[in-house]
Amino acid sequence: MRPVIVTRHGAVRGTTGPDGIARFKNIPYAAAPAGPLRFAPPRPPTPWNGTRDADAYGPTAPKAPYAAPMDRLIPEVDIPGEDFLNLNVWTPDPAARLPVMVWVHGGAFSNGSGSVPGYDGTAFARDGVVLVTLNYRLGAHGFLHLGPEDTAPANLGLLDQIAALEWVRDNIASFGGDPGRVTVFGQSAGAMSIGALLAMPVAKGLFHRAVLQSGAAHHVLSPDSAARVGARLAAVLGVPPTRTDLAAVPLERLLAAQQLLRAEISARPDPALWGEAALNLMPFEPVVDRATLPRVPIEAIADGTAADVDVLVGCTRDEFRLFTVPTGLAPLVTDDLLESRAAAYGLPPLGVRAYRAAFPGAAPGDLFAEIATDWFYRLPALRLAEARSRQGAHAFVYEFVWPSPAHGGGLGACHAAEVPFVFDHVADPGFAPLLGDAPPQRLADSMHAAWVAFATTGDPGWPAYREPDRTVRRFGAPPTLAHAPREHLRALWEGVR
CATH class of the missing domain: 3.40.50.1820 (Alpha/Beta hydrolase fold, catalytic domain)
Incomplete structure (x- = not known):
């Protein structure tokens, strides 16, 4: 029935x-x-x-x-x-x-x-x-x-x-x-x-x-950066930058123009053209x-907004490799490009040297993925956890570290790889190109259970994130606890992220 x-x-x-x-x-x-x-x-x-x-x-x-x-x-x-x-x-x-x-x-x-x-x-x-x-x-x-x-x-x-x-x-x-x-x-x-x-x-x-x-x-x-994006969208479409004129554009043309903007930002990430979107690489x-x-x-949250909302936040260990390995970008990254992108993120030359020391022998493309992962994902997650814990709310931090065998193992624990584990759907064929043929079901059992526990009780099963201990659950095979992982690299971004 x-x-x-x-x-x-x-x-x-x-x-x-x-x-x-x-x-x-x-x-x-x-x-x-x-x-x-x-x-x-x-x-x-x-x-x-x-x-x-x-x-x-x-x-x-x-x-x-x-x-x-x-x-x-x-x-x-x-x-x-x-x-x-x-x-x-x-x-x-x-x-x-x-x-x-x-x-x-x-x-x-x-x-x-x-x-x-x-x-x-x-x-x-x-x-x-x-x-x-x-x-x-x-x-x-x-x-x-x-x-x-x-x-x-x-x-x-x-x-x-x-x-x-x-x-x-x-x-x-x-x-x-x-x-x-x-x-x-x-x-x-x-x-x-x-x-x-x-x-x-x-x-x-x-x-x-x-x-x-x-x-x-x-x-x-x-608002200024968003207006630049909107003006560029209208220019690509050949219409005045008003909602009325943009609403009159056929849907297929609008979607194609949006896709072109994403390509333009990636090809020329100039803040003079795109504002913050040049670093975020997303026009909308x-x-x-x-x-x-x-x-x-993050500023509002640090001042106490939504202090009654408990948070579970984290990232994958190798987020940015999804955008550098399959695309073929990784081997094209030179030392000069690495330095310029790190500077755009606000990381001084001393910081780049610290990453080189932390990953001896790593190619510039691999170091770029490490720095970009930290700027885009890891540091924002930690800053949110810090803001919540300083306001007295519970904040829990995780890191997904299981390396995918796809692309010859080059993806590592990349962006989006954790999603099928959270949903307990690792056998879904739609995820096979990202996860390979035999993702570990036991890891899905563990990660999915933690999300259910957090939604049910507010406790995912490991200690809350507090300074200076900075406890992080690392979801690998098997899951482990880490205390202040990559601390020397995290400290490089103080005042930047």
């Missing part, structure tokens, strides 16, 4: 498998952002009569495909349709009162969806969690800002996420979830989104714990517009 649940906007009919897990897919949490709503804040969905079938994934946010070779390494789903502000729910018992986890997908704010098969929530529901995945506006639709004369709200993608969390608050009890125990978790741009949500007044009270994987609270754009990101996002998130 197919289960039916009544939400505030209408009834939905899901499916139940032989495992007893009920699944509800393609539930609208906001109106379709089409026509006059394309660049408008999310609005409630139109209520429906009768019972809506919720047995298949719905449309996903418009996006260009990943460029090669990422298109082979990162699973992606593209389902056309305008009504893509939807979410999916897995529950073991609609009559229960269980912890809730809400997944915010990554994709550099321009790709990804909550409908990737590897994000299936069955394992979480099996272990007593109501799991929610969602779609939100990407690229210019989600993060366009055109400067002081642009009176429309920035950060529509973040406002979509907040609308989804409001839907969870108002409806999740009918699916067996406890609206007072909501954990948001996300990876890459999803984690960076959560870092912003922690600093957004309108998100206060919508979640109680947060897990940030390979992203924290540093990656945002100033959360914007500190002073309205929806009043301050740089």
Whole structure:
């Protein structure tokens, strides 16, 4: 028998498998952002009569495909349709009162969806969690800002996420979830989104714990930088830099232009052209517009914003190798390029020498991956943990260190490699190009259990991160505890990151 649940906007009919897990897919949490709503804040969905079938994934946010070779390494789903502000729910018992986890997908704010098969929530529901995945506006639709004369709200993608969390608050009890125990978790741009949500007044009270994987609270754009990106987008399209003119551009042309901007930034990361996006390498990101996002998130968090939200944060050991090894960039990095990129990150020559000493014999491309990993991911994670612990909130830090055998072992423990372990989906064929043929199930058991424990009790199973001990759970085979790992390298970035 197919289960039916009544939400505030209408009834939905899901499916139940032989495992007893009920699944509800393609539930609208906001109106379709089409026509006059394309660049408008999310609005409630139109209520429906009768019972809506919720047995298949719905449309996903418009996006260009990943460029090669990422298109082979990162699973992606593209389902056309305008009504893509939807979410999916897995529950073991609609009559229960269980912890809730809400997944915010990554994709550099321009790709990804909550409908990737590897994000299936069955394992979480099996272990007593109501799991929610969602779609939100990407690229210019989600993060366009055109400067002081642009009176429309920035950060529509973040406002979509907040609308989804409001839907969870108002409806999740009918699916067996406890609206007072909501954990948001996300990876890459999803984690960076959560870092912003922690600093957004309108998100206060919508979640109680947060897990940030390979992203924290540093990656945002100033209004000036965002306006430069918006102006360049309009120039590429040959239209005036207004929302009205950009909204009139056919979708395929807009997506192609967004993809071109990403290529331009990577080819010429000049701050004079792109502002902060030149270092972040993402043209569309959360914007500190002073309205929806009043301050740089890490600064607001350090001053006590969302101090009641416990945090689990971390990264993979070799994050940036995903972007240097498969692309062929690693062997092209020279000593001069290494020095110039390190200087752009704010690391002085003495710091580069310290990395050379820490990794004797490493090629410039390998040293660049180490430095970029620290600047992009590791240091923001540690700074967030420091800020939370100094405010008296619990903060737990992890590092994923299992090296993938893919690409001849060159990927190491790279960006995105931990995601299938968190979801207990290491056998999903979509992850095989990233993980190889035999990823360790025992590591998935350990990592997935830690995420469930944190959502359920607030304790993932190791000591909280506090100075000077700086305890870090390293997820390898087997998991271990480390105390102040890479301390001499962390100290190099004091005052920089």
